[in-house]
Amino acid sequence: MSSVDKALRILVHLGDGPASLDDLASALEVHKTTVLRLLRTLAADHFVHRDGAQRYHLGARLFELSSRGLDQHEVRTIAAPHLAAFNAEHGRTTHLSELVGSEIVYIDKLESHDHVRMASRIGLRAPVHSTAAGKVLVSDLPPAELERVLAGTGFARATPNTITTREGYLAELARVREQGWAHDAEENEPSINCIAAPVRGASGRAVAAVSVSVPDIVMNDDALLALVPSLLAVTERISGEHGWRPTPRGHP
Amino acid sequence: MSSVDKALRILVHLGDGPASLDDLASALEVHKTTVLRLLRTLAADHFVHRDGAQRYHLGARLFELSSRGLDQHEVRTIAAPHLAAFNAEHGRTTHLSELVGSEIVYIDKLESHDHVRMASRIGLRAPVHSTAAGKVLVSDLPPAELERVLAGTGFARATPNTITTREGYLAELARVREQGWAHDAEENEPSINCIAAPVRGASGRAVAAVSVSVPDIVMNDDALLALVPSLLAVTERISGEHGWRPTPRGHP
DNA sequence: CAGCATGATTGCGTATACTGCAACCTGTGT
DNA sequence: ACACAGGTTGCAGTATACGCAATCATGCTG
Numbered sequence: 001m002s003s004v005d006k007a008l009r010i011l012v013h014l015g016d017g018p019a020s021l022d023d024l025a026s027a028l029e030v031h032k033t034t035v036l037r038l039l040r041t042l043a044a045d046h047f048v049h050r051d052g053a054q055r056y057h058l059g060a061r062l063f064e065l066s067s068r069g070l071d072q073h074e075v076r077t078i079a080a081p082h083l084a085a086f087n088a089e090h091g092r093t094t095h096l097s098e099l100v101g102s103e104i105v106y107i108d109k110l111e112s113h114d115h116v117r118m119a120s121r122i123g124l125r126a127p128v129h130s131t132a133a134g135k136v137l138v139s140d141l142p143p144a145e146l147e148r149v150l151a152g153t154g155f156a157r158a159t160p161n162t163i164t165t166r167e168g169y170l171a172e173l174a175r176v177r178e179q180g181w182a183h184d185a186e187e188n189e190p191s192i193n194c195i196a197a198p199v200r201g202a203s204g205r206a207v208a209a210v211s212v213s214v215p216d217i218v219m220n221d222d223a224l225l226a227l228v229p230s231l232l233a234v235t236e237r238i239s240g241e242h243g244w245r246p247t248p249r250g251h252p
Numbered sequence: 253m254s255s256v257d258k259a260l261r262i263l264v265h266l267g268d269g270p271a272s273l274d275d276l277a278s279a280l281e282v283h284k285t286t287v288l289r290l291l292r293t294l295a296a297d298h299f300v301h302r303d304g305a306q307r308y309h310l311g312a313r314l315f316e317l318s319s320r321g322l323d324q325h326e327v328r329t330i331a332a333p334h335l336a337a338f339n340a341e342h343g344r345t346t347h348l349s350e351l352v353g354s355e356i357v358y359i360d361k362l363e364s365h366d367h368v369r370m371a372s373r374i375g376l377r378a379p380v381h382s383t384a385a386g387k388v389l390v391s392d393l394p395p396a397e398l399e400r401v402l403a404g405t406g407f408a409r410a411t412p413n414t415i416t417t418r419e420g421y422l423a424e425l426a427r428v429r430e431q432g433w434a435h436d437a438e439e440n441e442p443s444i445n446c447i448a449a450p451v452r453g454a455s456g457r458a459v460a461a462v463s464v465s466v467p468d469i470v471m472n473d474d475a476l477l478a479l480v481p482s483l484l485a486v487t488e489r490i491s492g493e494h495g496w497r498p499t500p501r502g503h504p
Numbered sequence: 505c506a507g508c509a510t511g512a513t514t515g516c517g518t519a520t521a522c523t524g525c526a527a528c529c530t531g532t533g534t
Numbered sequence: 535a536c537a538c539a540g541g542t543t544g545c546a547g548t549a550t551a552c553g554c555a556a557t558c559a560t561g562c563t564g
Contacts, residue, residue, distance in 0.1 A: 002522085003521080022510090032512080033514090036513070054512075
């Protein structure tokens with residue numbers, strides 16, 4: 001195990017909450033002298049912060065880098081006011097995600113107005129085959145990239161509804177291309193339904209997806225599907241601002 | 253230079269934008285073999301992501317950890333809807349900050365509705381002696397902690413208006429205690445004025461500060477000071493929700 | 505106040521992880 | 535085919551990371 005690995009594991013562990021030197025040494029099964037030295041290095045550049053009670057916390061540098069990193073995702077900046085308005089109007093958990101490698105990453109999230117919240121968060125990764133956003137992003141890939149992503153996808157079953165074969169997924173992608181949006185009916189998480197639509201850039205390619213996720217106990221699937229026109233409208237607005245021009249045949 | 257240092261410097265460098273292996277090796281003056289190995293380690297746990305064009309980007313893990321880290325600042329969650337409403341009403345750049353060591357750290361930011369934006373961001377640190385938020389947080393410290401913070405403060409001049417002596421700062425802190433809010437008249441940045449008020453917790457101590465910053469060209473200092481009552485009202489609301497109970501004498 | 509327990513910190517010798525050289529691989533352009 | 539630019543791999547030397555043992559700091563108890 002490299003020292004860089006250990007330092008990163010310290011950061012990941014502190015994501016669960018503040019910890020003492022001893023806590024960290026035990027949790028990581030690394031000698032506390034080693035942990036102290038790593039913490040010293042991390043603290044020197046503000047990646048961690050030690051408080052008056054000798055507890056270590058994730059530090060300001062992480063917040064700063066995250067903020068800078070997210071700012072590098074231009075579509076996020078453009079989408080933000082539109083998503084805020086969409087969320088203000090519909091009050092549902094709304095995500096903006098991008099395809100990264102063979103997974104999607106949530107790069108923005110607007111919370112539901114309900115007391116029932118979703119456990120997702122900015123920075124979390126999710127599988128492409130079982131999420132509506134994943135389907136939207138993958139359905140628009142050129143063939144070579146589609147192959148690459150499919151090769152990196154395990155089609156792991158998350159729920160009884162998960163699509164678990166390449167063939168099944170390709171058929172679903174064709175459906176998504178046809179209708180211009182995607183649906184995930186308890187395929188990624190039990191009791192959670194989701195719809196998603198693409199945000200396009202100047203090249204016409206989907207560069208991000210906007211998705212709306214709702215627990216079944218809050219809103220049934222049919223009611224969620226009624227949001228598709230609004231979702232398509234907001235993604236079209238964002239796309240337009242991101243340089244997308246509809247082809248002369250109009251959008252799907 | 254330790255390998256952990258190098259890895260962290262890679263992350264900091266990528267905060268400025270995506271970079272290739274060669275870019276990073278040159279910028280850090282580290283052999284590219286070493287950089288490649290560090291990038292491998294960072295990528296394995298998603299701290300960085302390499303795209304199809306061999307460019308490295310800050311990765312999802314940073315966003316996730318930042319999100320988790322900020323969630324550990326309970327006052328931020330409580331303050332968020334109140335700050336959003338305050339920002340919707342006044343349209344001025346609004347920050348929530350905490351005292352960390354001898355500096356303040358911005359843990360939330362709401363953007364101005366103007367086209368003139370501030371260069372601050374979540375995660376940035378700022379000096380306590382030249383910021384209104386810093387004055388608010390330090391003015392409420394118990395004597396031993398006040399001494400510790402003052403000992404760690406260089407009173408560096410940022411502008412012609414900066415308070416640069418311990419005595420001057422102590423006098424300003426007394427003023428802040430008296431009036432219950434703080435003011436920074438181009439003390440931290442030229443042409444930027446700022447007001448701040450404390451958010452208190454169950455202990456009655458200031459645990460965070462809400463501040464409003466405005467460039468002089470957008471709003472003059474007098475107009476900014478007119479926002480003090482609204483600022484005190486919102487901080488009182490947040491404080492109440494954070495467990496604060498006014499003392500029988502009422503608040504200052 | 506002294507003693508004890510707990511947790512944090514430091515110095516030292518050495519094992520191992522890190523490092524850079526040199527060679528190789530890949531993709532692109534002429 | 536060759537050249538160039540950028541990325542990647544294997545190897546051996548050594549600088550750095552590591553853990554032991556001792557010390558320091560703090561808080562609690564009798």
